[in-house]
Amino acid sequence: MYVCLCKGITDSQLREAIANGGSEFKRLKQELAVGTQCGKCVPVAMAILAEETAKTALYYEVA
Numbered sequence: 001m002y003v004c005l006c007k008g009i010t011d012s013q014l015r016e017a018i019a020n021g022g023s024e025f026k027r028l029k030q031e032l033a034v035g036t037q038c039g040k041c042v043p044v045a046m047a048i049l050a051e052e053t054a055k056t057a058l059y060y061e062v063a
């Protein structure tokens, strides 16, 4: 699904960028330009970032 309509960024693109080391919103913003126009996508992008970060945290707890 599209997260950022202004820049045409999907949740898959965001998740991939996060998996490749984009654990800070600032970095995602620089890499994908998410949230750099109207900013309406920022809450959803932040939620995806939190969700993906939590998955990584669980992975480390189990491993």
Ligand code: FES
Binding pocket: 003, 004, 005, 006, 007, 034, 035, 036, 037, 038, 039, 040, 041, 042
């Ligand atoms: S929807 Fe992402 S900057 Fe406008």
